[in-house]
Amino acid sequence: MAAKPILYYFDGRGRMESVRWLLAAAGVEYEEVLFKTAEDFDNLIKSGKLMYDQVPMVEMDGMYIVQTRAILKYIATKYNLYGQDLKERAIIDMYVEGMRDLNDMMIYFPFSLPEQKQKILNYILERATERFFPVYEKALKDHGKNYLLGNQLSWADVQLIEVILMVEELKSGILSAFPKLQEFKARVSKLPNIQKFLQPGSPRKPQEDETTVEVVKKIFKGEDDLFLQHM
Ligand SMILES: N[C@@H](CCC(=O)N[C@@H](CS)C(=O)NCC(=O)O)C(=O)O
Numbered sequence: 728m729a730a731k732p733i734l735y736y737f738d739g740r741g742r743m744e745s746v747r748w749l750l751a752a753a754g755v756e757y758e759e760v761l762f763k764t765a766e767d768f769d770n771l772i773k774s775g776k777l778m779y780d781q782v783p784m785v786e787m788d789g790m791y792i793v794q795t796r797a798i799l800k801y802i803a804t805k806y807n808l809y810g811q812d813l814k815e816r817a818i819i820d821m822y823v824e825g826m827r828d829l830n831d832m833m834i835y836f837p838f839s840l841p842e843q844k845q846k847i848l849n850y851i852l853e854r855a856t857e858r859f860f861p862v863y864e865k866a867l868k869d870h871g872k873n874y875l876l877g878n879q880l881s882w883a884d885v886q887l888i889e890v891i892l893m894v895e896e897l898k899s900g901i902l903s904a905f906p907k908l909q910e911f912k913a914r915v916s917k918l919p920n921i922q923k924f925l926q927p928g929s930p931r932k933p934q935e936d937e938t939t940v941e942v943v944k945k946i947f948k949g950e951d952d953l954f955l956q957h958m
Contacts, residue, residue: 732757732787735771737946739939740932741834742795743783745827745889747931749799751924752885753806759930768946799823803882815876822863822875822883826890829859833893837935838943848897855894860905863887867907873914880918888915896934 732750736743738761750757762768772780776791785792788805792798803809803819810816832851839847866875875883891912894901902909915921924931935943943949 731755732785734759735762735776735784735786736760736782737762737768737939737943738932739935739943741783741935741943744932745795745830745886746783746785746798746802748889748924749802749806749808749882749885751929751931752880752918752920753802753808754920755802755806757930762946763942765946765948796827799882808880808882808885810876810881815881818876819881819883822866823886825859825862826883826886829855829890830886830893833890833897836897837940838949852894852898852901855890856901856904859890860894860902860908863911864905864907867911874911880915884911884915885921888912888921893934 732755734743734746734757736759747757762771768782771777771782771784776786777784778791778793781793783793783795783798785798787801792801800809810819829851832847832854836844836847836851863875870877872878874880875887888911891902891908902912916925923929
């Protein structure tokens with residue numbers, strides 16, 4: 728039997744959370760090496776396993792895979808969550824890339840300066856409700872099927888449930904104007920693998936709190952205001 732994938736990251740959501748979601752949706756068990764200090768990270772760099780001296784990194788099928796999109800594409804392809812043909816893949820990519828734009832804003836939100844938090848929060852919520860959610864609402868409404876690409880679950884659906892839940896954490900009730908997304912969320916949350924991942928005690932990570940933000944800044948020797956630097 729093949730060894731379980733091993734995820735290398737800090738003990739938080741960051742860019743790795745979408746990888747955790749996708750593996751969970753695919754029903755794949757995995758292990759995690761969660762480093763806590765700059766020294767842990769330096770040791771990982773010294774091991775020579777990180778192509779760009781960056782994480783996320785997933786050790787899987789004899790490879791040390793880095794770059795979030797490369798990791799996600801590999802998993803989506805391997806576990807048949809990446810469409811049936813080239814055109815379906817292009818559509819999944821379009822959905823997922825939009826969701827990643829939204830996801831990236833939320834990843835950096837906990838790292839923003841206190842005095843800018845409200846402005847950034849408003850921006851994220853405005854983007855979610857005016858740019859991104861209407862696209863997925865319309866897609867589900869137009870074809871009337873269960874998932875974004877029809878009746879088969881894909882990577883786009885897994886990424887969508889992840890971002891929906893993240894936006895709801897920032898503002899509950901945000902789906903009130905999106906009935907199809909509400910139905911979608913209820914439907915996807917009941918899929919056994921997803922349901923398991925949503926249970927307390929699963930490898931799912933909470934949004935970074937102030938303590939984790941400080942730890943992460945030390946690990947990556949980061950400065951304040953990581954939000955603006957990355958937007
Ligand atoms: N494009 C890369 C970016 C990776 C990245 O910036 N990783 C951060 C942690 S989330 C990191 O390793 N920072 C340390 C560094 O860049 O030196 C990806 O999507 O994986």
